[in-house]
Amino acid sequence: MNAAREVPAVPVPPALELRGIEKWFGNVHANTDVSCKIERGTIHGIIGENGAGKSTLMSIVYGYYQADAGEILINGEPADIRGPEVAIAHGIGMVHQHFMLVNTFTVLENVILGVEDDFVLTRSLEKARTELNRLEREYSLEVDPDALIEDLPVGLQQRVEILKALYRGAEILILDEPTSVLTPQEVDQLFRILRALRDQGNTIILITHKLREIMALTDHVTIMRQGAVVGHVETAETSREQLAEMMVGRSVLLRVEKKKAEPGAAVLEVENLHVRDGLNVRRVNGVSFQVREGEILGIAGVAGNGQSELLEALAGIRAVESGRILLRGEDLTRPGAVRTPKSMRQLGLAHVPEERLKMGLVESFLASESGILGHHHEEKYTGRILTRGRAILDDVARQMKAFDVRPPDPSLLTSKFSGGNQQKIVLVREIDPNPDILLVGQPTRGVDIGAIEFIHRRLIEMRDEGKAILLVSVELDEILSLSDRILVMFNGEIVGELPQASATETQLGLMMAGERLPAEAAK
Amino acid sequence: MNQSARREDIPGWLTHIVVPGFNLLLAFVLSGILIAVIGENPFRALSLLIKGAFIYGDSLGFTLYYTTNFMFTGLAVSIAFHCGLFNIGGEGQAYVSGLGVALVGLYLGHLPVLIVIPLGIMAAALFGGIWGVIPGYLQAKRGSHVVITTIMFNFIAAALMTYLLVEVLIKPGQQSPESREFAPNIWLPYAHDVMNWFGINMLSTPLNLSFIFAIIVSVLTWGLIWHTRWGYEMRTVGQNPTAAVYAGISTSRNIILAMFLSGAVAGGVGINEIMGIHHRLLLDFTSGFGFVGIAVALMGRNHPFGIFLAALLFGVLFQGGTELSFDMPKVNRDMVVVIQGLVILFSGAMESVFRPHIIRLFVRTRTAIAAPAE
Numbered sequence: 021m022n023a024a025r026e027v028p029a030v031p032v033p034p035a036l037e038l039r040g041i042e043k044w045f046g047n048v049h050a051n052t053d054v055s056c057k058i059e060r061g062t063i064h065g066i067i068g069e070n071g072a073g074k075s076t077l078m079s080i081v082y083g084y085y086q087a088d089a090g091e092i093l094i095n096g097e098p099a100d101i102r103g104p105e106v107a108i109a110h111g112i113g114m115v116h117q118h119f120m121l122v123n124t125f126t127v128l129e130n131v132i133l134g135v136e137d138d139f140v141l142t143r144s145l146e147k148a149r150t151e152l153n154r155l156e157r158e159y160s161l162e163v164d165p166d167a168l169i170e171d172l173p174v175g176l177q178q179r180v181e182i183l184k185a186l187y188r189g190a191e192i193l194i195l196d197e198p199t200s201v202l203t204p205q206e207v208d209q210l211f212r213i214l215r216a217l218r219d220q221g222n223t224i225i226l227i228t229h230k231l232r233e234i235m236a237l238t239d240h241v242t243i244m245r246q247g248a249v250v251g252h253v254e255t256a257e258t259s260r261e262q263l264a265e266m267m268v269g270r271s272v273l274l275r276v277e278k279k280k281a282e283p284g285a286a287v288l289e290v291e292n293l294h295v296r297d298g299l300n301v302r303r304v305n306g307v308s309f310q311v312r313e314g315e316i317l318g319i320a321g322v323a324g325n326g327q328s329e330l331l332e333a334l335a336g337i338r339a340v341e342s343g344r345i346l347l348r349g350e351d352l353t354r355p356g357a358v359r360t361p362k363s364m365r366q367l368g369l370a371h372v373p374e375e376r377l378k379m380g381l382v383e384s385f386l387a388s389e390s391g392i393l394g395h396h397h398e399e400k401y402t403g404r405i406l407t408r409g410r411a412i413l414d415d416v417a418r419q420m421k422a423f424d425v426r427p428p429d430p431s432l433l434t435s436k437f438s439g440g441n442q443q444k445i446v447l448v449r450e451i452d453p454n455p456d457i458l459l460v461g462q463p464t465r466g467v468d469i470g471a472i473e474f475i476h477r478r479l480i481e482m483r484d485e486g487k488a489i490l491l492v493s494v495e496l497d498e499i500l501s502l503s504d505r506i507l508v509m510f511n512g513e514i515v516g517e518l519p520q521a522s523a524t525e526t527q528l529g530l531m532m533a534g535e536r537l538p539a540e541a542a543k
Numbered sequence: 544m545n546q547s548a549r550r551e552d553i554p555g556w557l558t559h560i561v562v563p564g565f566n567l568l569l570a571f572v573l574s575g576i577l578i579a580v581i582g583e584n585p586f587r588a589l590s591l592l593i594k595g596a597f598i599y600g601d602s603l604g605f606t607l608y609y610t611t612n613f614m615f616t617g618l619a620v621s622i623a624f625h626c627g628l629f630n631i632g633g634e635g636q637a638y639v640s641g642l643g644v645a646l647v648g649l650y651l652g653h654l655p656v657l658i659v660i661p662l663g664i665m666a667a668a669l670f671g672g673i674w675g676v677i678p679g680y681l682q683a684k685r686g687s688h689v690v691i692t693t694i695m696f697n698f699i700a701a702a703l704m705t706y707l708l709v710e711v712l713i714k715p716g717q718q719s720p721e722s723r724e725f726a727p728n729i730w731l732p733y734a735h736d737v738m739n740w741f742g743i744n745m746l747s748t749p750l751n752l753s754f755i756f757a758i759i760v761s762v763l764t765w766g767l768i769w770h771t772r773w774g775y776e777m778r779t780v781g782q783n784p785t786a787a788v789y790a791g792i793s794t795s796r797n798i799i800l801a802m803f804l805s806g807a808v809a810g811g812v813g814i815n816e817i818m819g820i821h822h823r824l825l826l827d828f829t830s831g832f833g834f835v836g837i838a839v840a841l842m843g844r845n846h847p848f849g850i851f852l853a854a855l856l857f858g859v860l861f862q863g864g865t866e867l868s869f870d871m872p873k874v875n876r877d878m879v880v881v882i883q884g885l886v887i888l889f890s891g892a893m894e895s896v897f898r899p900h901i902i903r904l905f906v907r908t909r910t911a912i913a914a915p916a917e
Contacts, residue, residue, distance in 0.1 A: 044903070044906065335789075336791075337788055337789060360791055361788070361789060361790065361791035362791030363791075365791070371789070373789055378783075378785050378786070379783075379785045379786050379788075379789045380786065380789065381783075381786065382778075382779055382782045382783045382786050383782075383783070384782050385778070385779075385782065389775065389778075393779065393786060393789075393790045394789065394790035394791055396772060396775050396776070396790070397772060402771075402772045405771055406766070406770050406771055407770055407771060407772055407775060409770065
């Protein structure tokens with residue numbers, strides 16, 4: 021794996037050592053006695069489910085938060101990291117999940133942002149250009165320094181973030197879920213860059229919840245659960261199954277078992293659909309497909325290629341520019357037809373939105389209130405004036421039990437539930453009225469492995485009951501294991517359709533980057 | 544490692560009683576220091592404040608009269624707030640509601656009591672509601688921010704009322720811009736009158752039936768917000784507009800509805816002042832009650848019961864403060880305003896400054912107590 025590394029004669033202190041880190045947020049214990057050593061010149065993975073405390077820990081290392089107790093040692097020296105500028109001075113760099121770039125600036129301007137070390141900007145820029153050229157050569161991180169950020173694809177924007185950190189003298193590079201916005205090919209490139217950085221003696225910390233990345237890239241792994249470290253292992257000596265078990269605390273099934281689909285008649289048909297977003301940019305551009313009874317149609321694609329707008333248009337939330345949506349043959353886009361979220365629900369279409377916290381739930385509501393969202397006007401929940409409080413509590417409690425939401429208490433605040441349990445609240449609310457069509461967006465984003473297993477099983481069950489399911493996901497694993505047919509969306513268009521049996525990750529990856537399927541392969 | 548045991552919730556009494564209590568205490572301590580600095584005894588001042596608000600002959604009636612106004616304006620702010628709107632226009636809405644009362648009082652005042660009083664109340668609610676619903680409509684349909692438009696509407700209300708009182712509604716043959724007195728049918732009974740019917744002797748105060756009405760409106764507001772489908776929809780729009788759209792809830796409809804109800808409730812001030820006390824329309828009868836309502840709603844956590852307590856506190860500060868400035872020559876009217884300001888500052892604007900510290904202290908203490916037991 022890492023052939024050309026020198027073995028030092030004297031023991032070298034670890035690049036970064038954490039001792040007994042404690043962090044409270046109000047009454048939440050985000051980090052409990054976290055200790056961990058990260059050796060110089062290695063790629064160190066920190067894995068854990070959402071809410072396991074990985075990001076909090078790294079925010080402490082980078083100085084966004086101060087630990088309530090514990091020590092941070094850099095190269096064996098205790099360091100008091102009171103803010104990101106101190107972390108940078110100690111040679112720590114961070115690449116955030118959401119990039120911190122100024123879109124209308126060039127690469128070079130972004131790189132020197134905040135470290136312009138000359139009063140005259142052009143001189144700083146020239147100095148930076150020389151340094152940037154050196155870095156690019158050394159790590160094969162090619163980016164055009166004069167390109168505007170907004171013109172660059174996401175993968176290159178991420179490179180700029182890495183360059184930014186290196187330009188500031190980073191020797192320890194923290195990457196927070198770096199692959200969530202990349203195509204598989206871009207992920208490969210990123211991994212090549214990270215390996216090159218390691219081989220030059222840099223230390224890389226990779227925060228992720230994806231087991232595959234840990235196995236492919238890292239030398240050591242620290243596993244976190246509920247704010248505490250549950251183990252350190254050498255990547256070479258572990259397996260995906262073992263890591264998953266340590267993350268969840270019990271053994272989990274990573275593959276979904278299902279029988280062959282028996283699709284029936286088309287329920288939902290979309291013809292040449294065009295949709296514009298809130299900024300009047302066309303995001304869905306001539307999309308046609310149909311979803312049949314008893315099948316899961318998966319839509320793969322890198323986030324932001326029109327999938328969200330497509331889902332919202334189908335759910336009645338977003339207006340359609342042109343094209344037709346037919347539900348059991350009835351044209352819902354003809355002039356005068358009613359197409360609202362409420363009417364779509366009444367027609368038997370349920371929608372699990374992509375972002376549960378932004379759209380699917382109200383965090384500050386009780387679970388019982390979030391659990392009736394969209395159905396609150398139904399007679400079982402409300403009389404003519406007063407709502408039926410008791411009936412709402414009972415019904416939501418029943419639904420929560422049916423989907424094993426923990427704790428099954430409808431009088432708790434929605435925000436008190438973990439991501440997986442919140443997602444189950446949304447899912448059961450949408451599935452419980454027994455819809456004919458289910459639109460699901462990112463059903464397992466930020467959901468723990470145990471809940472993923474449960475959610476996948478329920479979706480397959482629904483399919484087997486003869487329901488039509490449209491699944492939008494950016495997780496290729498999820499698309500590949502659940503869908504019966506796969507559409508790939510790029511730039512608002514469908515670039516091709518593959519049956520699940522013959523789809524490979526490489527091929528999907530190429531299509532996600534916009535490559536059209538050759539005509540004969542589509543047959 | 545036993546971290547699960549520490550994830551318990553923070554008890555409600557801590558955030559709802561200890562934290563506001565601490566803020567209030569801090570405001571009083573600081574006020575006490577100020578009073579000491581100007582050379583008066585802070586403890587005597589406090590005792591005067593409390594006696595002036597509750598104990599002296601007619602003081603309780605005055606305190607509750609102020610409380611009535613603050614309940615209406617506080618509730619008004621809270622209804623809009625539950626729908627995610629910051630209604631700064633309570634002052635203007637209350638002012639215009641007085642016009643509604645006056646029109647009924649001036650032109651229909653001869654009708655029987657049982658007709659004219661409900662008519663007056665409805666007119667107040669309608670006029671206040673209209674003054675709220677216009678900014679609501681502009682927000683919902685045109686995207687004009689309700690904070691800006693409600694402030695503007697306060698000025699428009701002031702200008703409109705001045706014009707009407709000076710040019711149109713003024714009682715002919717007098718200098719001061721006031722309407723003529725209404726026929727007594729529309730006068731709400733004073734508390735001292737009601738007490739006299741039962742043979743209880745009470746000093747004459749401005750306290751009138753509006754106080755009972757304010758309590759009824761509090762209960763109705765509570766029911767509306769938490770126990771009706773409309774309240775549910777308004778809260779959804781206020782807490783997460785995207786989720787509201789997803790659920791098929793119309794944000795614009797709810798914004799308009801919330802602003803109407805908010806303005807209508809602010810109209811309670813018109814009922815209390817014009818129907819209950821002055822029995823004629825006059826300039827500036829709202830005298831800032833609408834603005835204090837913002838602080839009342841903030842302090843009362845937008846809950847009708849909290850608003851009642853906060854309104855009572857401000858009633859005490861207004862009434863007790865007046866007595867204080869009578870009895871302590873060095874504590875003048877402006878000093879009382881400073882004390883009110885400190886209470887607003889600590890309980891409203893700086894409400895969350897000390898909360899995290901108090902919670903952390905509580906958690907640490909609990910952990911320390913729990914630790915030896917493990």
